[in-house]
Amino acid sequence: MKIMKQLTFIIEKYKKGGTNVKEQLSWKVGGQQGEGIESTGEIFASALNRLGYFLYGYRHFSSRIKGGHTNNKIRVSTTPVYSISDDLTILVAFDQETIDVNIHELSEDGIIIADAKFKPVLPAHYDLTLIDIPFTEIATELGTSLMKNMVAVGATSAIIGLEPSAYQNVVEDLFLRKGESIVEKNMEAIRTGANFVKEQVGDALADYQLANADGQKRMFMIGNDAIGLGAIAAGSRFMAAYPITPASEIMEYLIKKLPEFGGTVIQTEDEIAACTMAIGANYAGVRAFTASAGPGLSLMAEAIGLSGMTEQPLVIVDTQRGGPSTGLPTKQEQSDLMALLFSTHGDIPKIVMAPSTVEEAFYDTVEAFNLAEEYQCPVILVTDLALSLGKQSVEPLNYNQFEIRRGIIEREETIPEREEKSYFKRYEVTESGVSNRVLPGTKNGIHHVTGVEHDEVGMPSESPENRKAQMDKRMRKLNQLNNDFNQPLFIHSEHEDADLLVIGINSTRGTIQEVIPRLANDGIKANHVQVRLLHPFPKEELENEMEKAKNVVVVEHNATGQLAAIIKMNVTNVKIESILKYDGNPFLPNELYQACKELV
The missing domain is CATH 3.40.920.10 (Pyruvate-ferredoxin oxidoreductase, PFOR, domain III)
Structure with a gap:
């Protein structure tokens, strides 16, 4: 009718x-x-x-x-x-x-x-x-x-x-x-x-x-604008990128804003050029980055390996969208997680950060540049379409809440005079795994850079002993990161004996936060954890929260439960249920509430 x-x-x-x-x-x-x-x-x-x-x-x-x-x-x-x-x-x-x-x-x-x-x-x-x-x-x-x-x-x-x-x-x-x-x-x-x-x-x-x-x-902004603003606040003055949904707004924001700070944005011919150009700019001493989505991340895989092998800082923003291939380019999904961790060939140290609010996107962008230079490795900041393009009220940002940390950069006055035919040990084997970095043109800092395995001064070497020493050195870099990273998890943990622990990543945080009180009204004691550091994985912190709950559920936007699989790879002897949505739409509070109730 x-x-x-x-x-x-x-x-x-x-x-x-x-x-x-x-x-x-x-x-x-x-x-x-x-x-x-x-x-x-x-x-x-x-x-x-x-x-x-x-x-x-x-x-x-x-x-x-x-x-x-x-x-x-x-x-x-x-x-x-x-x-x-x-x-x-x-x-x-x-x-x-x-x-x-x-x-x-x-x-x-x-x-x-x-x-x-x-x-x-x-x-x-x-x-x-x-x-x-x-x-x-x-x-x-x-x-x-x-x-x-x-x-x-x-x-x-x-x-x-x-x-x-x-x-x-x-x-x-x-x-x-x-x-x-x-x-x-x-x-x-x-x-x-x-x-x-x-x-x-x-x-x-x-x-x-x-x-x-x-x-x-208050500010009213999308996550992409917060990332662009965070890059400026971090001191980045160069971005190379190729337009792609839902990352393009970062480039568009910085095209307008970065020149005001003496910086520039270059639209490259593809994502391969964008990534390698950012590596080159970082090598020269400029804080530089690129941003893309899943298809672009796939094209960058070899260049990410180059960053890891040459130990050059590199920040990449991956704004997840529906896949595979062109997939659902304007719809919500979180299906790049495995690619973020494992798409590059060979073993390199890599940091993967996952903000869950617009405010976190700003502060985490600043921290991504700091970590990239301190650990001399690629840092990937991952969002999803709902976080990148969803617009939220944001409290005034605190520009005193962060600092700029550039890591070890040798200056001319700290480098000894170079003996004839000797070179600077750019890849010196150190206990921390982080070698002294020197910018091109610094007196007595001459060294070789190559994507093949190399010795301490950067010269190609296939020596088994050197290979193991360099590989072990690079992989030692991240041993202390979990201790140094300010907040690898967002934790809302009111119950020591919870009926349910709900785990999410990126934009699912807001929906989960709304569901927790609804569950409480039904007498269900629920805690909430949002993963903010995907690699290296915060194993101990998450295990502590899991031990408090009778049931654990992972909420994510993909068909295969990628976040749940990553948790299982790192945390043993735990039963995990999954709530998955991959139709291109974000979770609604009520549908997540009903799904959680069914699991208790």
């Missing part, structure tokens, strides 16, 4: 309901890719962020430039939120497909506001509120149909009780460079959209008004 509620019935329904402001709601806008869906969500969220609301946003988009359904879901709250919501309060639809694809998420009291242009209808068996508003017609009358997204933003504002003036600064930031008249036209579109709803409905939708926020200033 198709049910279309007319405005007269809507008014009567909500007049009886009274006023009950919301502490939290979820809003989504959808339409065809390329018609301003992302900017609609950005304008809506930016205004709420500036008012002090906590936000979490996630975009669903197709792997093409234009066309195909896309939507932007934003969770708004007066208290911190770290994941997308189970349901949906308000759906803004620019086409019928948006209603058909997303209607199942709407709560019982959910509202759809849709552009009257496409004559929206509710699918069968849905008894929901549908308000059709002439977004396109209003925008056209104001000057251009392109402003229909602004009309929609205004309509939303009226429903949630937000004054159009809240968007003034946001609109100025976006359009003032085009002139004050453009700013005013867009603000007029917002006001007109708001007035249309107020005139038609009046106070009938008071139940959807948001409670006041705390007014505190």
